[in-house]
Amino acid sequence: MGTYIPDQNITSGLDVAIIGGGIAGLTLALGLLNRGIKPTIYERGRSFREIGAGIGFTPNAEWAMKVLNPKIHAAFKQVTVQNGTDWFVWMDGSQEDEALVHKMYLGERGFEGCARADFLDELVKSLPPDTVKFSKNLVEICDADGLAEVELKFSDGSKTSTNVVIGCDGIRSKVRQFVIGEGDNPAHHAHYTHKYAFRGLVPMDKAYAALGQEKTETRHMYLGPDAHALTFPVAGGKLLNVVAFVTDPNQWPDSEKFTLPATKADAVKAFERFNSTVKAIIDMLPDELSKWAVFDTFDYPAPNFIRGRVCISGDAAHAAAPYHGAGAGFAVEDAAVLAQLLSAVNEYTKSHDLEKREISKPGLIRKALKTYNTIRLERAHWLVETSRHIGEIYQGQNAEVGLDSTKCAREIDWRCRQIWHYDVDKMMRESKELFEKQLDIV
Ligand SMILES: Cc1cc2nc3c(=O)[nH]c(=O)nc-3n(C[C@H](O)[C@H](O)[C@H](O)COP(=O)(O)OP(=O)(O)OC[C@H]3O[C@@H](n4cnc5c(N)ncnc54)[C@H](O)[C@@H]3O)c2cc1C
Numbered sequence: 271m272g273t274y275i276p277d278q279n280i281t282s283g284l285d286v287a288i289i290g291g292g293i294a295g296l297t298l299a300l301g302l303l304n305r306g307i308k309p310t311i312y313e314r315g316r317s318f319r320e321i322g323a324g325i326g327f328t329p330n331a332e333w334a335m336k337v338l339n340p341k342i343h344a345a346f347k348q349v350t351v352q353n354g355t356d357w358f359v360w361m362d363g364s365q366e367d368e369a370l371v372h373k374m375y376l377g378e379r380g381f382e383g384c385a386r387a388d389f390l391d392e393l394v395k396s397l398p399p400d401t402v403k404f405s406k407n408l409v410e411i412c413d414a415d416g417l418a419e420v421e422l423k424f425s426d427g428s429k430t431s432t433n434v435v436i437g438c439d440g441i442r443s444k445v446r447q448f449v450i451g452e453g454d455n456p457a458h459h460a461h462y463t464h465k466y467a468f469r470g471l472v473p474m475d476k477a478y479a480a481l482g483q484e485k486t487e488t489r490h491m492y493l494g495p496d497a498h499a500l501t502f503p504v505a506g507g508k509l510l511n512v513v514a515f516v517t518d519p520n521q522w523p524d525s526e527k528f529t530l531p532a533t534k535a536d537a538v539k540a541f542e543r544f545n546s547t548v549k550a551i552i553d554m555l556p557d558e559l560s561k562w563a564v565f566d567t568f569d570y571p572a573p574n575f576i577r578g579r580v581c582i583s584g585d586a587a588h589a590a591a592p593y594h595g596a597g598a599g600f601a602v603e604d605a606a607v608l609a610q611l612l613s614a615v616n617e618y619t620k621s622h623d624l625e626k627r628e629i630s631k632p633g634l635i636r637k638a639l640k641t642y643n644t645i646r647l648e649r650a651h652w653l654v655e656t657s658r659h660i661g662e663i664y665q666g667q668n669a670e671v672g673l674d675s676t677k678c679a680r681e682i683d684w685r686c687r688q689i690w691h692y693d694v695d696k697m698m699r700e701s702k703e704l705f706e707k708q709l710d711i712v
Contacts, residue, residue: 284616284631286310287422287432289408289445291318294584294601295438296393299401301338301609307616308398310432312424314407314439318390323469324504324511326383326489329376331599333694334606342602345392350382351503354487360682362675363492363499363548364666371493372679374686381489381595381690383502383511411435411448413578418632420579434635435580436608438601441528441565443586449577457570460589462522465564465661467592468514468537470555474503477510480550486510491664492548493673497540498664499548500595512551515564515593516540517665522563532561566591568658571651576639579632583608588650590657593664596689600653606694607645607701611638614705629709641705645697656685 284307288295291313302309327335327346335343356378360371410423419431437445447458477486481501489502499514514537524530534557541552567589575587584601615634624630659668663681666673671681 283619284434284612285419285432286612287312287420287430287435289435289437290439290443290584290586291315291402292438292440292584292601293390293598294440294586294605295436296390296397297335297338297342297602298436298438298583298605298608300342300393300396301605302612303396303398303401304339304341305609305613305616307612308401311402312406312408312422313402313404314425316404318394318402323386323513324383324471324502324509325386325389325598326381326502326595327602328594328596328599329380329690330692330694331596331602332380334599334602337694337698338602338606338609339396341396342393345396346384346389347379347382348392349384349388350379351384351505351507352379353382353489353503354483356380356488358489358491358686360491360493360678361547362494362673363544364494364673366545368545368547369675371675372682374683376489376690383489383504385504385509388505408439408444411445411580413580433579433631434612434639437580437582437586438584439586441585441589443582445580446572446582446586449575449580449582450572451577455570457567457572459570460565460567460585461569463564463566463568463591463658463661464518464520465515465591466518466522467562467564468512468516468532468540468552468555468559469562470512470559471504471509472512472554474508474510476554477501480554481547485547492544492551493664493666493678494541494544494548495666495673497544498593498661499541499544499551501551510554512555513592514541514552514555515661515665517667522565528563528565529560530563532559533557534559536561564591564661565589566654566658568654571654574643575647575650576643579635579639581608581639581642587646588654590654591661592657593661594653594657594685594689596653596657599689600650603692603694603697604642604646604650606698607642610698610701611641611705614638614702618709634709637708638705641701641708644704645701649692653689656688660685
């Protein structure tokens with residue numbers, strides 16, 4: 271870990287507990303530090319872990335990174351690979367003559383990819399060393415009206431209390447269950463989408479030899495019957511990241527593990543109706559593979575992301591199928607709003623006599639989280655929805671669209687624009703204004 275240089279003097283009297291140290295938790299922590307608030311991250315793992323795969327960030331996510339903390343954006347750019355061209359290319363992978371479906375400009379150095387672990391390592395360098403408490407598996411939350419603080423209990427028996435809790439604990443979130451409420455509720459969990467992915471990293475010299483420059487230097491999505499594949503360069507251009515999604519009529523066979531062993535033969539079979547380019551990509555995957563189940567919250571969305579002084583963000587709030595490559599980016603958008611609102615709570619607490627204003631710190635926090643919920647709910651639910659739909663379109667499963675390239679292009683275009691060209695500054699302005707309105711200070 272490098273030497274930590276503080277963002278600001280930490281003068282906060284606000285205790286923020288972040289549950290989970292994935293992209294949602296870490297970016298939120300850095301956004302708070304940038305605003306003079308030092309949170310505590312409770313992570314159930316013994317160290318930070320990211321899977322050995324690639325990730326890309328859409329232009330809106332990069333904008334949100336800059337707003338949250340420029341160090342996040344610098345960390346990302348430090349580990350990304352510049353695309354050879356700034357265009358995202360969609361091809362019909364089922365036709366031998368390689369029909370172009372659509373092409374979209376990503377902006378200068380837009381939607382670049384990197385290895386997840388490299389990005390996480392860079393983010394961690396900017397965290398003060400005592401920000402994270404590892405081996406803290408949250409098992410219980412108590413936030414009753416009469417309690418001065420929210421109480422948290424971990425599986426090792428330890429307890430703590432805090433002013434506010436942000437659940438960044440991913441797709442199997444414990445905090446989501448608390449927010450949705452007690453009793454059996456299918457919305458407590460994400461559900462299997464009947465699609466899974468084979469993922470692999472291919473040495474670039476091998477990929478280049480098989481596919482040539484054009485298909486290895488920028489993002490390519492190959493559409494086709496009941497499967498689709500995405501490639502983009504990572505690791506300084508030394509590796510080609512391959513994600514090959516297939517439809518699965520069966521139930522996911524394991525209730526604990528989202529990743530199971532698979533073989534290249536399984537992938538070859540799933541892509542047998544594709545053209546020679548896609549077959550060549552699949553053929554470069556190693557013989558022993560893993561398959562990754564795609565779970566999402568489409569069928570049972572969380573009705574809201576907050577309960578009292580507790581809220582959820584990132585996959586804990588809105589687990590989306592990964593076909594837009596935007597789930598982590600939306601977590602960064604969430605974090606930008608949360609960091610701004612919690613900073614406003616902190617400033618307000620310091621500069622006003624709360625008793626005179628007849629508002630308590632818990633009351634302020636509840637209003638801040640309510641604002642977060644209003645600003646984020648609709649867009650986040652829409653991402654989950656569009657991710658399902660675009661997956662079906664990529665796999666020719668939408669009855670009205672099929673694999674008709676004009677219709678596919680139209681669907682791809684408007685959906686991507688809605689994600690990529692989101693006005694993050696406007697979102698930040700609106701959340702500030704809404705919070706101030708709630709406090710009656712405008
Ligand atoms: C195949 C695939 C490709 C993808 N590609 C992209 C892409 O290119 N771009 C993009 O933006 N998104 C992409 N995504 C989505 C993205 O990976 C997720 O949206 C993002 O990683 C979610 O981050 P998170 O921090 O919310 O959750 P996670 O990364 O799951 O982190 C949750 C953390 O919480 C911890 N935790 C869990 N429970 C507890 C507990 N009880 N107590 C304490 N700690 C706990 C976990 O150990 C973990 O560290 C992809 C997803 C998949 C599956």
